[in-house]
Amino acid sequence: MKTIKRQSILPRIDGIQRDVEKLRVLGRLPFDEFQKETNVVLAQFYLRQALEGVFHIGSHLLSRLPGQRSTEYKETALKLGEAGIVDKAFAQTALKNMAGYRNRLTHFYADVTADEIYSILKMHLDDFDVFLEEVRNVMEHPDQFGFTIEN
Numbered sequence: 449m450k451t452i453k454r455q456s457i458l459p460r461i462d463g464i465q466r467d468v469e470k471l472r473v474l475g476r477l478p479f480d481e482f483q484k485e486t487n488v489v490l491a492q493f494y495l496r497q498a499l500e501g502v503f504h505i506g507s508h509l510l511s512r513l514p515g516q517r518s519t520e521y522k523e524t525a526l527k528l529g530e531a532g533i534v535d536k537a538f539a540q541t542a543l544k545n546m547a548g549y550r551n552r553l554t555h556f557y558a559d560v561t562a563d564e565i566y567s568i569l570k571m572h573l574d575d576f577d578v579f580l581e582e583v584r585n586v587m588e589h590p591d592q593f594g595f596t597i598e599n
Contacts, residue, residue: 450513451512452512456505461501461584463497464501464576464580468573475569483566495565499547499549499550503521506524521550522547526539529543533586542572543575
């Protein structure tokens with residue numbers, strides 16, 4: 449059995465939850481208020497940070513499985529589904545889209561609009577909850593995934 453390091457997972461779960469809560473607050477603003485530069489920049493920051501946390505956790509888990517290391521975020525998303533760590537359909541859709549958007553925020557940030565960020569805040573933050581629930585399941589039942597947990 450491969451060992452998952454609790455200290456590599458739990459702080460990132462907490463960080464993702466904090467970031468998503470901040471994104472939910474920004475998403476409750478009327479669009480006229482949200483589109484002010486500071487709010488858009490904050491949303492981009494928290495979104496990118498939460499996405500980094502998702503894929504850090506994903507990479508950590510995959511690195512413990514034989515032949516499952518990945519070099520790209522989209523590949524990480526798909527392999528998490530193939531390994532049964534997350535639901536395969538979720539991996540192929542929402543998680544893969546999250547990987548693509550992380551790359552967009554990082555490499556094409558100048559093209560990101562307030563409209564698209566606001567749309568994500570309104571329609572896709574629950575994807576983080578789905579991912580975190582899947583990870584909690586792994587942490588609660590590591591033996592079902594061929595893992596042990598190290599504190």
